[in-house]
Amino acid sequence: MKKLIDLNLEGKRVLLRVDFNVPLDQDNNVTDDTRIQASLPTIKLLKEKGAKIIILAHFGRPKGLVNLEFSLQPVRAHLEKMLDESVVFIQDVLQDTAVDQSLSLQNGQIALCENIRFYPGEEKGNPEFAVQLAKLGDIYVNDAFGAAHREHASTAVVAKHFVGNSFFGLLMDGEVAALDKIFSEGQSPVTAVVGGAKVSSKIDILKNLMPKVDNIIIGGGMAYTFLLAKGGKIGNSLVEADKTDLALEILEEAIKNNVEIHLPVDSKNAATFSNAAISEITTADAVSDGFMGLDIGPKTIELYSEVLGASKTILWNGPMGVFEFENFSEGTKAIGKAIGKASKSGAFSLVGGGDSVAAVKQFGLEDEVSYVSTGGGAMLEYLEGKVLPGIAAIRNQS
16 A cells, blocks of 8 residues: 555645544643644644645534534644644535635645534435545545544545545554554464453454464453353452353363463452452462452463563553552553563564553553554454454555
8 A cells, every 4th residue: 555655745635534532621621632642743744745734533422413512622722732833723614615725725734624523424424424525635544543443424435535545644554554463464472461351342352363363361350250160269259150151162262273361370359349458369260258359460470471471472452450459450560561571572562442551551651562552442343353444445445
């Protein structure tokens, strides 16, 4: 595929879809601009190339209605501060004036359109609405990985009007390349670290990973369903008792695929779900009555760290325990550090999924892993083997 960096964009109108769905405080100040920061390399590249930049983004869930509570005006103000320049605001993309505004931009100038979800045609993927959006640009660039799993007008349908002129932005390109390194280019041994509360929420991921990995490390609440399925005693630990057959099925499938599944060998348990709870460490399959497992134990940390240290490609999706509680955060923190150490020794590591990304940030490990994904739901659907419309719409044109 042709890359954005290779294009001559002087004077061209670039319709750029980004993910500016950021949190605001009660005074409409952006409280976390990570997603905006992630889009800046693409915006700055387009500026350097002399493009006229027309940005499409969504914010919140206005349900296809104009609701000023979900206006992108506060985001525009924050973007202006970050870029130290004014940003044109296009109030209504359906008006002829919107096209006029896009045409009148100076080379390198930026315009931000009002919340694209103010229009019912957006989330419905309405073809007529996509036609109207297409009038705003000469070239389409999708840099919104976080919305790539939605077949919306601005994330997938509009690309049909830019055949041969649709491209990934730098962020999207990086996300896709990172996922490809796991799924098709990963150097063996490939290890997936999968955590979280429930086996049922990760079943599609586990099944999709089987033919592609050498090791699967399991942590978090879901581990206790596996331990119970194997005859273990798990006390009051979080468990899906009706999913034990499913857990055994996964273990059998791993044997067929020559994949080694690693389960906790010891567990840090608490009498109550509290940071200040009385705690104990037991073998993982012998949790005391009245106690619940909230973290992996020290022997498990050591075992998992050894596996990660020998890995060349690592995917991390899900924490090892209740890392929000300081007294039960050691497992998640230690695994993050082990992944960072492996990365420093040459392994490629990808961290994705809301809780994993939150843990990486909490423990200051962003710079120690190879890549931190920006897309929660999109990342999970990709890991499940689903086709992401926002990616397919561009890839299928090449």
